[in-house]
Amino acid sequence: MSTEDLHLFEAPVSSQRVFDGNLLHVNRDTVRLPDGAEATREYILHPGAVMIIPQLPDGRLLLERQYRYPLHRVFIEFPAGKLEAGEDPLECAQRELLEETGYTASSWEYLGVLHPIISYTDEEIKLFLARDLSAGEAQLDAGEFVECISMSIDEMVAGVIDGSITDAKTVSGIFWAQQKGLK
Structure with a gap:
């Protein structure tokens, strides 16, 4: 990530695997937002x-x-x-x-x-x-x-x-x- 984008960066705080499938894996992460607040991010990991x-x-x-x-x-x-x-x-x-x-x-x-x-x-x-x-x-x-x-x-x-x-x-x-x- 370039330094010009740091004001938009969400820093990972914790990560939890909530589903493991044959193809897809689902994670739920807690992130620290640019303003210092925390938020939850759910996302799917895919092999490409x-x-x-x-x-x-x-x-x-x-x-x-x-x-x-x-x-x-x-x-x-x-x-x-x-x-x-x-x-x-x-x-x-x-x-x-x-x-x-x-x-x-x-x-x-x-x-x-x-x-x-x-x-x-x-x-x-x-x-x-x-x-x-x-x-x-x-x-x-x-x-x-x-x-x-x-x-x-x-x-x-x-x-x-x-x-x-x-x-x-x-x-x-x-x-x-x-x-x-x-x-």
Whole structure:
């Protein structure tokens, strides 16, 4: 943290683990606020993830339709997945693209990082652009059901505007795709 931000810093006083799950861990911390008062902060620890923006040979982008239980609906999103302990983010991106879509890519570019929900999780999503795709057979995990679709950038932007694309990482990915000049 830079010294110019110290007036905003919240110093940890104590920390308690309140839930340990298979994927997520929830902590409740007491912090000292910049004015000296104390407050409680609850947050989720996450192992990190990757998201892939796969460009098909025709220029369209490869996406997935997947049911997301917490919101009880199907979402359109870019392929993504959780990092395994100690896993290199690029290797995770390559693995997830193959597992979820059956595609491999011969060209990979790291784009940046996304913090999807800064108010209550430490999750970071590393973003990758995958080009020169070759089709193959998806290798979905047990209990994973994904439908692959393709869309142009214009169709995706229209989906954000009409509310059919609302996944935050995908909306961010559309921005990145536009900045890379994808159509």
